[in-house]
Amino acid sequence: MIEKKADVVIVGGGIIGCSTAYGLAKMGIKVIVIERDYVASQGSGRNAGGVRVQGRLPAELPIAMEAVEIWKTLDKELGINSEYRQTGNVFLASSEKEKELHEKMAKRLQKQGLKDVRVLSEQEVRKVIPALKQGMCKGGSYCTIDGMANPLNTTFGYANAAAALGVEIIEHTKVDSIDLANTRVDGVTAGDLKVKCDTLMVAIGSWSNDLMEPLGIKIPITPCRNQIFVTEVLPPIVEPFLLTPIVYCNQTYNGNMFVGNVDPDDYCLGNSANPNETKRTARDIIRYIPALADASIIRAWGGPLDLSADDMPILGDVPGTEGLVVACGFSGHGFASAPYIGKLLSEHIGLGKSSYSLDAFRYKRFQETNAKVDENVYAYGQAIGKNR
Amino acid sequence: MHENNTDNNDVIICRCEEISKEEIINAIRNGADTVTLVKKYTRAGMGLCKGKTCSIVIQRLIAEYSSKSPDQIPFDIEREPFRPIKISVMGNYEDENALVDHEICLKRK
């Protein structure tokens, strides 16, 4: 039996775990991160790298906007090349009705302070994306401060920066259980490793309930496969991150094109792609971007998103178990906001308060009200769900 | 067998992504002790040939610069398609000939 001790233990070496560890380490707090596989092995290393503000739910919008400010200087801060670029994000409307919803959404976002979003006509969209085939949309909303980054570089960057500040990252180690002393967190057990801590943060996305259920905690999240295929390196074809109601694509810094889709019916925890979806997305993307027809696909993979019942993450304390903090249910919004969420969580753990209130994301909301997706607030999540 | 040990660290190992021996050795020294991690750290093997040429060399370098022996260094996880396939070809199919039951897709890890 190996015994260790830390102020904070974080389970999960994804971007949330690593960015929170980084924030805590900056405060001089002793952190141990325990990762089942290796850093960025799941969602944090498998997503398309979209850094999107438009289409966020009201409570999430300020976080996404503040995250963009951090993204702008992140490379300098971490000493990495995250490949972050503000390429813009275009979300196509496939019907006049959808366009009306986009307009309503843009008004809501603008009212909340996001000045950089506007709804474009089809002609205007095709000025932003000349490769888009005519007649494929009725317009779309366009947010110019949105962009993309390299998920692997960014997550490794956070992990390395945290390690440089003294965070111990233990990989290839699966936490078996949370140890309690009465109703307080005492530490975790991972095989023959026991780590004692004052605060425990669980940031393991779709696997959260595996650790939480033995404590009688059940977080309403369901896994769902986000899948991507990537092409060979291509000349510039599509500059912004392009969202259509049935498929998305974005061209990376290196020139590879990511083509992907999230299927809420594909409740799979695997890392492979759904072969039916690979073919369907291939067929669909060239209807939108015919110039991609001759591009060669190199690789297809999947990664699970943790969709929460109301499409919003669960962040903060878990009442009834002192010292336990949870961060999950990101519903596909985690990567973009992670730089700020990591900061907020580290403030919450390290200072007892955060510069933006996490109250809207409290775990208790599901007990207090039957929190679920708000049909009256049009956001990206609903738009995708409706078209499936 | 014929690996010569002179430094020459600027020699290209992954031709598709133009990754040098030096970059790979640095990644291994930073903890990338699997072919998968070397790929994720450096992009070596991420290109069009999917590491068919460089994987073997990367395995040799990992054995040389980490504490692992060759029998502890497997290949990267294989993802389809095994050969580059044009998007227009991947998207050219008849449902009844090419789609499988949803259950089969869900089981696929």
Added chain:
Amino acid sequence: MFEVDLLIVGAGPAGLCAALEAGQEGLSVLLVDENAKPGGQLFKQIHKFFGSEMHKAGTRGFRIGENLVREIAECPNITLWLNSVVFSAIDQNHFEVVHNCSVQVINTKKVIVATGAIEKGLVFPGWTLPGVMGAGALQTMININRVRPGNKLLMVGSGNVGLIVSYQFLQAGGESVILVEAANRIGGYGVHASKIRRYGTNIITGCSVESVSGNGKVESAILAKVDDKFQTIKGTQWEEKVDIVAIAAGLYPLMELLRQLGCEFTMCPPLGGWVPVHDERMETSLNGIFIAGDVSGAEEASTAMEEGRLAAWSVTYDLAKCTKNKYESVRIDITKRLEALRSGPYGIARKNAKDSIYAIAKNFSKLR
């Protein structure tokens, strides 16, 4: 969806023989190859085969290929798809194929993977210059495409591939060959080595290529003596003017499909490195997934053909298309022939390696 009893991936010597045996026993067989022609490496092999009558000794490789292809065409149970790529294993029964520029899923009861092997690369300064290539690639250029890419060849590696391709380079009008081998003895058959020596080839053992240079293409190579740990001995370097460098550093199994399916592998240097664990019946650690030929460990065409036949009979028996007695007698015959091919000073290492793999497989079959 295309439904068959048996999908065979790769129409080289192993795949062709497997298809023929299984097709003749009444199984519906789909044989898929990514190339425009079947035969795999057989059609590059213009030399006469060794061994016994049963192994077509004295027949040239490409003639063996032609005969097999003719027999395949005459067998109504075998469908041959060329220019077709099996690009994904969805699970053990469903495989995605690009055929005629569209995607189809094959639903099969059993699979024989006969995807062959791929050349191992060797890295040295200048290895990316045009003119540096695999020995197999050089053989393809000379014997299939009838193009000799240069006049002065440096061949690196003295296994049979290195020796035979050197000989064929000279036959094709090449001016000279320098053959270097890092080990202190020649790796391939003496008879092949003698042949190229008669042509005036300088075979240098205990020697390796240190670098290759030239202006946009290979123009010269620096060679050096190496010690028994293959490290360069300082001060022994010299330069040779060459315009082609061929690497014959061995082959390793091409097993993307098996890796995706999650087969077990074992490290087996005499057979090329990582090889799929398989039993004497050619079945892998996964039920119904069989292998044959170089993918089960790099050897040569004669063993590949026998393994193809063996895998086909195992599948035939597992699908209850032949009696146990028939299967056992065939299996014993083929096993005897395989042992004959794996005898002698060159074969025994491969036989021992195979036996060690079968021993590992015994544990897996209990789990199955």
